[in-house]
Amino acid sequence: MTIACNKILISHIGLTGRDQKFIQNIFRLSAQQLSKFRFAEEGSLEQAQIVLVNADDEQSISHWQSLKFKNKTAQGIFIGSEPEQRAVNPLLSRPLVLKKFVQALDQAAKKLPEQWQEHLQVLVVDDSLPIRKFLNLRLPNLCESLMDMAFAETGEQAVALMSERRFDMVFLDIVLPGMDGYQVCRQLKAIAPVFVVMLTSNSSPFDRIRGNMAGCDAYLTKPPTDAQLSDVFERMVSRARKAV
The missing domain is CATH 3.40.50.2300 (Response regulator)
Incomplete structure (x- = not known):
């Protein structure tokens, strides 16, 4: 990457x-x-x-x-x-x-x-328009990388986008129409080794365990703070450097 x-x-x-x-x-x-x-x-x-x-x-x-x-x-x-x-x-x-x-x-x-000229490719998967707008506004200002963003409202749309182009990072809501976030995470990871950040309104330990089992790399409660978003970017970039 x-x-x-x-x-x-x-x-x-x-x-x-x-x-x-x-x-x-x-x-x-x-x-x-x-x-x-x-x-x-x-x-x-x-x-x-x-x-x-x-x-x-x-x-x-x-x-x-x-x-x-x-x-x-x-x-x-x-x-x-x-x-x-x-x-x-x-x-x-x-x-x-x-x-x-x-x-x-x-x-x-x-x-x-x-x-x-290379941009960080970020996909946001959430059926909530306010959350999509929030991340669209905050993410480019928090990451010291050039960034292109894409958006999906369902897991099916996310899988289709992932099959068509490369993404470095995915912000993925757990509760989605159709497939839930855990299923989507598994399918995205099967396509490419993308860094997946699970988003949820519920901070229960059980959800975190399910997210880890699905292969997610980070887990944030909505709405995430700037410090939390910056932290996951640093973790993603650190992992990418180690993989080079």
């Missing part, structure tokens, strides 16, 4: 205080839209995958050109007040605009090496 374990790291060279404040606000207000990125306000230049460069400062441009010798795969995005005077590309003009900024990040991400 191959998992991109870190978010795409964004650093900067010479951005103004106003630029940095704008970017911080974007990441705070658009956390879900930018869930695959992480903005480092200080340092991390040699590890960054995307670097924002102040195009109005010659020293910043020279610094970027030197950095490219050390970090050849990094993608640069230039930010300037007078784009017509700068022969750099891509360039965002000030004042920064949310839509254009996000588009520039997405375009830069597509140019990164293949390892940064």
